[in-house]
Amino acid sequence: MRLGRPFPPRIFPTRGWSHRTPKNRDPASKRRHMLPKHLRRLEAESIEIMRDVVAEFKKPVMLYSIGKDSSVMLHIAIKAFYPAKLPFPLLHVDTTWKFREMISFRDATARRLGLDLIVHVNKEGLARGINPIDSGSALHTQVMKTDALKQALDLHGFDAAFGGARRDEEKSRAKERILSFRSAGHVWDPRNQRPELWSLFNTRIRQGETMRVFAMSNWTELEVWEYIMIEKIPVVPLYFAEQRPIVRRNGVMIMVDDQRLPLNGDETPEMRMIRFRTLGCYPLSGAIESEATTIEDIVAEMQTTTVSERQGRLIDTDDAASMEKKKREGYF
Numbered sequence: 001m002r003l004g005r006p007f008p009p010r011i012f013p014t015r016g017w018s019h020r021t022p023k024n025r026d027p028a029s030k031r032r033h034m035l036p037k038h039l040r041r042l043e044a045e046s047i048e049i050m051r052d053v054v055a056e057f058k059k060p061v062m063l064y065s066i067g068k069d070s071s072v073m074l075h076i077a078i079k080a081f082y083p084a085k086l087p088f089p090l091l092h093v094d095t096t097w098k099f100r101e102m103i104s105f106r107d108a109t110a111r112r113l114g115l116d117l118i119v120h121v122n123k124e125g126l127a128r129g130i131n132p133i134d135s136g137s138a139l140h141t142q143v144m145k146t147d148a149l150k151q152a153l154d155l156h157g158f159d160a161a162f163g164g165a166r167r168d169e170e171k172s173r174a175k176e177r178i179l180s181f182r183s184a185g186h187v188w189d190p191r192n193q194r195p196e197l198w199s200l201f202n203t204r205i206r207q208g209e210t211m212r213v214f215a216m217s218n219w220t221e222l223e224v225w226e227y228i229m230i231e232k233i234p235v236v237p238l239y240f241a242e243q244r245p246i247v248r249r250n251g252v253m254i255m256v257d258d259q260r261l262p263l264n265g266d267e268t269p270e271m272r273m274i275r276f277r278t279l280g281c282y283p284l285s286g287a288i289e290s291e292a293t294t295i296e297d298i299v300a301e302m303q304t305t306t307v308s309e310r311q312g313r314l315i316d317t318d319d320a321a322s323m324e325k326k327k328r329e330g331y332f
Helices: 037-056 069-083 100-113 123-127 139-156 221-231 295-304 320-328
Strands: 060-063 090-093 118-122 160-163 179-184 210-213 242-249 250-257 271-274 286-288
Touching: 037 069, 037 160, 037 210, 037 221, 060 069, 060 139, 069 221, 090 286, 118 139, 123 139, 123 286, 139 320, 221 295, 250 271, 250 286
Parallel strands: 060 090, 060 160, 090 118, 160 210
Antiparallel strands: 179 210, 242 250, 242 271, 271 286
């Protein structure tokens, strides 16, 4: 059994559409049968979770961060409900500090797929001038991400929110259930989560309570990239190595994405061959030096790396147990 997977394959069957859908009616069927067994099992598991949630909840939504995991999650959701359109909208919480290429990719994806995309900005935080430079990463994340997400969920009355988080990303995310219960106010208590034996989920909630749904919990970063490679899923170009302008701060390479990043007196942007393993607000996202210019290169790189993909995310190092603290307060 692989680390982070609660059930061995023999009792976590690939039941569902992959055995019922006629091959000649699904345009993705050829690629699906090219998938190795472990990816077919993961895909079928994610599809089954998505269909269960749509059947059980009144108003689900899919959180769309524009990253690689979101791209895979969206691709699987389209398969899950094909040929119908997605039975839920996508929600992007825009901090206004994402990489420009991320926003371009988001809008192009929404147009290409005809998505029902909701973009929510915490206007109160924007009016207060909250930003990652002057306000610091902790306050910026709290106001423009956590508070904004809670605002959007409450505003639209969503009772279940799909997210692309995986257990292998970070230790507090490893504590999450697949259906992660949130009490009123979107509070997460890791000691108050429901057992999930044999992939049976308790979907009952009361007024004001919600669920975060992590249908890709059992995937790893390497498996995500293998799936992207085989399924030919478009991703933000920032994942591929390219000469880009960066400055070095506290051992982290920060890309100078626009004129809003103030330069210290001793800083001059230098061009380096870099890419990103994880994407967020650009002043808080560290790049890595890499020569991986194709998905095949990235998969090969993932097979030898020994460090976490989130090593460059500055919001993870605000203080001790910061991610778990943020999640308890309602962070994604």
